[in-house]
Amino acid sequence: MNNVSNPINAKDIPAFVLNFLITIKTSINNYTVAMTETSNPHxxxxxxxxxxxxxxxxxxxxxxxxxxxxxxDKQLQIDSLLSCREL
Known part of the structure; x- marks a missing residue:
């Protein structure tokens, strides 16, 4: 029987995925800095x-x-924050 346990708990999936998103964002920043610091066109x-x-x-x-x-999304976050301030 192929009963493989899932090492990632369902409640941890959003944190895992958000961590991946942050890692991608950090990579974008690092690539940008590296591009400005290199003189090699290739x-x-x-x-x-x-x-x-x-x-x-x-x-x-x-x-x-x-x-x-x-x-x-950013606009929804802003709208939510503004509506909370009005309460």
Whole structure:
């Protein structure tokens, strides 16, 4: 019988996914800094390609998390904060 236990508890999945999102964001910052510090055009092009992939992945993961209701988009966060202040 193939009864493999899942090492990730269901309640930990959002934290795990949000940690991945933060890691991607950190990578974007690191690629940007590295691009500004290199003078090699081939290396700069490779870093830009990696940056493009990281930005795309961050966008896709953010959209998925918003669809699943795990994170709110920025405007909804702002609106929620403003409505709380009015109470």
């Amino acid at each position: 290396l700069r092009r490779a870093l830009r390609d990696q940056l493009d992939v990281a930005v795309y992945l961050h966008g896709e993961l953010s959209e998925l998390l918003m669809e699943k209701g795990l994170i709110l």
